[in-house]
Amino acid sequence: xxxxxxxxxxxxxxxxxxxxxxxxxxxxxxxxxxxxxxxxxxxxxxxxxxxxxxxxxxxxxxxxxxxxxxxxxxxxxxxxxxxxxxxxxxxxxxxxxxxxxxxxxxxxxxxxx
Amino acid sequence: xxxxxxxxxxxxxxxxxxxxxxxxxxxxxxxxxxxxxxxxxxxxxxxxxxxxxxxxxxxxxxxxxxxxxxxxxxxxxxxxxxxxxxxxxxxxxxxxxxxxxxxxxxxxxxxx
Numbered sequence: 001x002x003x004x005x006x007x008x009x010x011x012x013x014x015x016x017x018x019x020x021x022x023x024x025x026x027x028x029x030x031x032x033x034x035x036x037x038x039x040x041x042x043x044x045x046x047x048x049x050x051x052x053x054x055x056x057x058x059x060x061x062x063x064x065x066x067x068x069x070x071x072x073x074x075x076x077x078x079x080x081x082x083x084x085x086x087x088x089x090x091x092x093x094x095x096x097x098x099x100x101x102x103x104x105x106x107x108x109x110x111x112x113x
Numbered sequence: 114x115x116x117x118x119x120x121x122x123x124x125x126x127x128x129x130x131x132x133x134x135x136x137x138x139x140x141x142x143x144x145x146x147x148x149x150x151x152x153x154x155x156x157x158x159x160x161x162x163x164x165x166x167x168x169x170x171x172x173x174x175x176x177x178x179x180x181x182x183x184x185x186x187x188x189x190x191x192x193x194x195x196x197x198x199x200x201x202x203x204x205x206x207x208x209x210x211x212x213x214x215x216x217x218x219x220x221x222x223x224x225x
Contacts, residue, residue, distance in 0.1 A: 009154075032210055032211055032213075034213045036216075041201070041219065041221060042218060042219065043119075043203055043205075043216035043217050043218045043219050044203070044205075044214075044216040045216070046213055046214075046215070049213055051211055090156075090157065092213070094210035095210070096210055099210040100147075100159070100162060100210070101207075101210065101213065101214055103156065103157045104156070105156040106156050106157070
């Protein structure tokens with residue numbers, strides 16, 4: 001079985017501040033991990049993915065995430081928030097090449113001017 | 114390159130009316146296909162998935178059904194809509210878990 005936990009439903013940061021969105025996973029085998037972003041009334045867009053190569057993964061729009069097996073975490077970070085980063089973010093896990101993704105509940109990021 | 118098309122973008126339907134949402138994928142063959150629903154504050158709910166023509170798996174019992182009449186076509190249907198069917202419906206495709214999903218742009222369904 002696999003699962004993802006995204007604690008909290010909303011994070012608010014000031015423009016230019018560090019963005020940190022937390023994701024913890026549970027998987028019985030080495031996982032593949034993903035972060036998606038969703039802007040209002042749009043589909044989800046892949047930000048980045050971990051597929052057992054480098055543990056620090058860089059994605060689009062300046063985001064990156066680090067896979068930490070010992071902590072079962074895959075937190076998403078961005079050094080400096082921009083107003084355009086305001087959106088909902090989903091973490092997801094799968095444990096096999098043909099397996100379905102399991103999504104977290106999502107977390108809404110707000111960016112204050 | 115692969116693309117996914119989902120339509121319509123918005124839909125307002127009366128209670129008791131039928132529903133048909135269509136999703137098509139281009140540029141790939143034998144994709145895994147998925148229908149999700151987002152209700153306000155409830156995250157992503159997997160409704161159906163399909164690994165091939167005519168093969169449909171339902172994740173939750175509900176008022177909806179899905180069909181895959183062609184390799185790259187996935188249809189979400191209902192014979193009689195309920196108010197609780199309102200939400201944002203997303204179609205997605207995948208070539209396998211390693212690659213993640215690619216989502217369509219979604220359909221906002223309001224049942225009145």
